Amino acid sequence: MVADRRGRQFDPGSFWGRQTGPNPTDRAKLGSKRHLICDGRGVPLAVKLTGANRNDSQQALALVDAIPRLQGERGRPRHRPDCVLGDRGYDAESIRQGLRDRRINPFLAKRNTEHGSGLGRWRWVIERTFAWLNQFRRLRVRYEKRVDIHEAFLSLGCALICWRFLRANWMTG
Numbered sequence: 001m002v003a004d005r006r007g008r009q010f011d012p013g014s015f016w017g018r019q020t021g022p023n024p025t026d027r028a029k030l031g032s033k034r035h036l037i038c039d040g041r042g043v044p045l046a047v048k049l050t051g052a053n054r055n056d057s058q059q060a061l062a063l064v065d066a067i068p069r070l071q072g073e074r075g076r077p078r079h080r081p082d083c084v085l086g087d088r089g090y091d092a093e094s095i096r097q098g099l100r101d102r103r104i105n106p107f108l109a110k111r112n113t114e115h116g117s118g119l120g121r122w123r124w125v126i127e128r129t130f131a132w133l134n135q136f137r138r139l140r141v142r143y144e145k146r147v148d149i150h151e152a153f154l155s156l157g158c159a160l161i162c163w164r165f166l167r168a169n170w171m172t173g
Contacts, residue, residue: 021051032142034133034154035059037067039081040122042129043165044158049151056089061098083107085122133157 022030031052038044046066048059064084069077083105086095091111099106134140136157144150 021053032150034130035063036126036129036133037063037084038126038129040125041165042125042132043162044129047154047158049147049154057092057095060086060090060092060095064099064102064104080104087123129161132161136160 033050033052033054035048035050035056036044037046045068046063048063048066050059064080067079067081069079080102081104084099084107086106086108088109088111090108096106096108133154136153138144138153139157142150144153
């Protein structure tokens with residue numbers, strides 16, 4: 001706690017909340033990072049918000065666990081994917097083992113290897129979903145100081161993407 005000129009107490013690190021951190025690519029300005037997992041067509045399944053200085057690998061298993069149960073045509077509801085694709089940011093043996101423990105095949109690019117792992121032909125799906133989220137002006141730049149409001153807008157953006165996808169599929173068939 002620090003006292004300002006008028007004697008009020010405030011915490012300088014809490015102005016933007018806990019889900020912010022110094023951005024390593026933008027002169028250490030405070031920022032947020034969205035971690036997203038989606039299906040093969042780009043429909044968001046789970047999203048998490050962390051500080052910009054958090055490593056991607058710290059949220060990988062939490063994202064997989066956050067996937068809601070999906071009711072299929074018959075039988076028990078599915079709550080885990082068959083496989084998970086990830087870039088070099090998710091290359092860690094603990095993530096691979098955690099996915100195997102959940103009976104999920106990990107397809108993660110290896111660090112310190114040549115480019116051209118072949119995952120790029122599927123990686124564009126998640127990049128397109130991030131582009132869909134960035135079409136919402138409130139999500140492109142984080143204006144909200146409170147984390148719960150920004151997470152609400154992020155969830156609303158994901159819901160709108162799902163609704164648009166379902167509406168497009170319903171209209172065509």
